[in-house]
Amino acid sequence: MGGGIVAGKIAFVTGAGSGIGRAVCQVLAREGAKVIAADQNGIAAQETQGLLSNVWINDHISVTVDVSMAESVNMAISDVIKHYSRPPSVVVNSAGITRDNFLLKMDEKWFQKVIDVNLKGTFLVVQTAVKAMIDAKISEGSIINIASIVGKTGNIGQCNYSASKAGVEAFTKTAAKEFGQFGIRCNAVVPGFIRSPMTDAVPEKVLQKIIPFIAVRRMGKPEEVAEVIAFLASDRSSYINGASIEVTGG
Template sequence: MVAGMVAGRLAVVTGAGSGIGRAACQVLSREGATVIAADKSYDSAVDTIKTHTALACGASDIGDHTAVELDVADQASVKNLVQTTLKHYKTRSTIVVNSAGITRDNWMLKLSDEDFDNVMDVNLKGTFLIMRAFAKIMSETQTPGSIINISSIVGKYGNLGQTNYSASKAGVVGMTQSAAQELGKFGIRVNAVLPGFIDTPIIKTVPDKVREAILKQVPLGRLGEATEVAELIAFLASDKSSFITGAAIDITGGY
């Protein structure tokens, strides 16, 4: 068994096909966890497991890591993820990382109802459905665990063209803090991570001029790396953060 901060634990990561979700799979596996990589794109989740996660822990094969197709906004899909987890591993996940998220950017006056609803369904409702499903199992079986919800610094300060996204990410923080109060008696910790501008596929859609303006507001003068966020996720998943719950932690380079 690989030694590490979360050795021997089972971790479910949504949005695992790219960006922060993929990096979380890499770091958690490096730290000894068995990873279930869940993503709407099954092929991307498989690639995370085969190409990235196994390599992160120095293995030549994928070990017992698993890829699962998941639509976080669909109750039936979430239920299937839970059932797959229990059937395959005969045990309960003790680490849950809600990293699935989308953007549908536009000026508020031009933003369609559909784009607003889609972002809320994935980013906010999807986080709720996953958190509720796995917290239910943990609480019923008296299994302590750690749930890490990925919010955004945009949820704290807003951003041009992202009224829908900022609302969804602000909601994630409020939901995290409420859930932490409810679930603490079961030994379940719930925390939110608020990344700033991280070098992921989402940031690549930002025009160069906008990106340059953003970087001027970051004291460290650069975009963050997905792995840097994943290191924080691993810390929050581990016993090293055993007295941290209900927190909303910025990781922004000072933005």
């Protein structure tokens, strides 16, 4: 027996070791997918894999990947194909980092590192996975890239992060136009302030200043983003392509 909105699909999730990425793995597994938890921190990825179990499937794996390195991404996707005899048809790019500082004090290395992981990493994973999908004649693929509301609004101290996430949205729209002919959709999810290890680094008094500007008067939970991603990964969203869906609490 099998059920769930992504039953039988193979899903490759980066940034799976914590936060939104971990919640995505849990929701996709609950909805019947075979999940590859991918993270630069291999131990955290294994921990996520250990949290994934459901009544239908016990076929989840974890892989270590540095999304900013083409060789590492190629190896990870090859490992997935070896394990399942086919590439993933769902790809979620959740790997992301921050290196915050005021623009005039921003170290060039930290600017580059954030672009390399958040934007170039998304490009490398999408390029590698989609090549494999097309080679395997997969015609119902879904890619979900995680952007950020600060990519639309900007944010003090985040010139690198906001630029990388604006780039992810524009990249997503282009990918959607190029891959539509192959039956592979590409969408972006745009979270607002979500409780995660990334926001845990923000002082509580700063967060308390942000909350009054959120219509629902609270921060979001990683699962609330993951539920939207599961819908986009499923065939229920079959005509949504090139979209950016905000999950911000207004």
